[in-house]
Amino acid sequence: MRDQVRLPDGAVATREYVLHPGAVVVVAQLPDGHYVLERQWRHPLARAFTEFPAGKLNAGEVPLLCAQRELQEETGYRARQWAYAGPVHLAIAYSTEVIHVFFARQLEAGERRLDEGEFLDVFSASLDQMLDWARLGQLSDAKTLFCLLWAQNVSSGAWSLDWQPA
Numbered sequence: 001m002r003d004q005v006r007l008p009d010g011a012v013a014t015r016e017y018v019l020h021p022g023a024v025v026v027v028a029q030l031p032d033g034h035y036v037l038e039r040q041w042r043h044p045l046a047r048a049f050t051e052f053p054a055g056k057l058n059a060g061e062v063p064l065l066c067a068q069r070e071l072q073e074e075t076g077y078r079a080r081q082w083a084y085a086g087p088v089h090l091a092i093a094y095s096t097e098v099i100h101v102f103f104a105r106q107l108e109a110g111e112r113r114l115d116e117g118e119f120l121d122v123f124s125a126s127l128d129q130m131l132d133w134a135r136l137g138q139l140s141d142a143k144t145l146f147c148l149l150w151a152q153n154v155s156s157g158a159w160s161l162d163w164q165p166a
Contacts, residue, residue, distance in 0.1 A: 020097035024067040025054040027085075027147045028077060028104040034124035035151065036075050036107070041119065050133065051144045054099065063100040068166065071104060075122045076112040079104030083161035088146050099143050101150060103161055127155055 002016050028036040041048050055070035057063065064082060071077055085101040114120070125133075130148055133139035139148070153159035 016094065018091075018095040018097070020056075020095050021059065022057040022063070023054055023097065023099045024057065024063050024070060024102060025052050025088075025099050025143045025147055026067050026071045026102050026104050027052055027151055028071055028075070028079060028107055029151075030107055030124055032124075034126050035130065036071075036077060037123055037125055037130075038074060039121040039123065049141050049144075050139055051141045052147050054143060064102065067100070067102040067104070072110065073113045073115065074118075074120060076110045077104075077107045078110055078166070080106035080108070080166050081163045082166055083163045085147075085150050085161065088143060090142050101143075101147055103150075103154070103163075105163070127151055 001019055002014060004012055005015050007013055026036075030036065036053060038051050038053055039048050040051060053071050053074045055066065055074070057066050064084070067082070068079070071079065081104070083103040085103060087098045087100055089098055091097060112122070127148075130139060131152065134145060134148060139145065150159065154161055
């Protein structure tokens with residue numbers, strides 16, 4: 001999109017931005033305390049990134065249902081408990097995208113159902129490993145870093161979540 005806007009001093013300027021349908025990200029914790037992660041190639045930056053499972057909302061889709069769908073499709077896991085952490089806006093200067101952050105636990109393994117053309121590796125890591133990767137710049141995806149902040153605070157007891165059954 002491209003809009004003409006009037007600035008506080010009366011001047012007119014152009015603002016370009018991307019309309020986005022919204023998305024979800026899932027911080028899924030395994031019984032051993034490790035977290036489910038994905039390694040996925042991202043074309044715009046021509047490299048693979050380590051990320052928490054995530055995906056775009058379909059038109060009219062409820063974010064929790066999208067989170068449940070994406071977790072199962074991409075990782076094969078289903079969760080018996082879910083908690084909503086809140087929204088995150090990743091690129092407020094040029095996108096309307098909002099990502100809804102969900103936590104999932106009491107995971108049950110199953111079969112993945114990747115979308116056509118979707119290729120990703122699923123693995124797990126501890127909170128300390130992820131914090132080290134972030135410190136070293138090896139974990140740089142914004143949504144994953146935001147979720148890592150949440151996971152660290154939930155793990156320490158500084159922040160709480162309202163867990164609900166699936």
